[in-house]
Amino acid sequence: MNDTSRNLDETNDARRAQLEHFVRRVAQGDQRAFADFYTLTASRVFAVIVRMIRDRSEAEDLLQEVYTNAWRRADSFDPERGSAMTWLLTLARNRTIDRMRQHREAPLDDEQIVTLMDEAPTPFDVAQHSDERRRLEACLRELEPQQRGAVREAFFSGATYSELAERLSVPLGTMKSWIRRSLLQLKTCLER
Numbered sequence: 001m002n003d004t005s006r007n008l009d010e011t012n013d014a015r016r017a018q019l020e021h022f023v024r025r026v027a028q029g030d031q032r033a034f035a036d037f038y039t040l041t042a043s044r045v046f047a048v049i050v051r052m053i054r055d056r057s058e059a060e061d062l063l064q065e066v067y068t069n070a071w072r073r074a075d076s077f078d079p080e081r082g083s084a085m086t087w088l089l090t091l092a093r094n095r096t097i098d099r100m101r102q103h104r105e106a107p108l109d110d111e112q113i114v115t116l117m118d119e120a121p122t123p124f125d126v127a128q129h130s131d132e133r134r135r136l137e138a139c140l141r142e143l144e145p146q147q148r149g150a151v152r153e154a155f156f157s158g159a160t161y162s163e164l165a166e167r168l169s170v171p172l173g174t175m176k177s178w179i180r181r182s183l184l185q186l187k188t189c190l191e192r
Contacts, residue, residue: 139189
């Protein structure tokens with residue numbers, strides 16, 4: 001590893017530790033830590049939301065909801081499951097998908113989903129070179145191809161069980177079983 005890579009890794013590690021420290025303090029009700037956490041993360045979270053929803057005003061409302069939720073749920077953050085930024089972006093992504101589902105009358109087709117995808121590096125992309133990413137990919141490869149595809153689609157597109165069942169032409173109960181068994185298998189694999 002060269003000096004530049006080492007310095008970048010150290011900077012990323014320091015930032016990750018700082019954000020995790022803020023979330024732990026937020027869980028204890030520390031408003032100053034919350035303000036610092038917001039200052040360090042809001043622009044990135046807003047960018048993710050606005051790329052997904054494509055409505056700046058609604059993205060601003062969602063940003064406020066995400067941080068309200070982060071304040072209330074800070075005690076649920078587990079650094080063993082991912083970084084504070086990953087946790088926060090997952091809250092943002094899930095809330096944005098919920099809002100999109102509330103406002104749409106017809107399901108999104110594959111072309112629309114592609115246009116909603118965020119082009120900025122996601123925590124998932126950033127983790128690509130990490131051990132966690134390699135372990136996750138290895139565990140995903142252990143799943144059957146259809147189940148692996150269903151899990152990826154459920155996570156990345158936010159598709160519901162019904163939407164996935166329809167897309168893959170399988171009964172709803174089968175899709176629910178696939179996802180449930182696949183997630184259990186992934187959990188077991190990742191705990192090894």
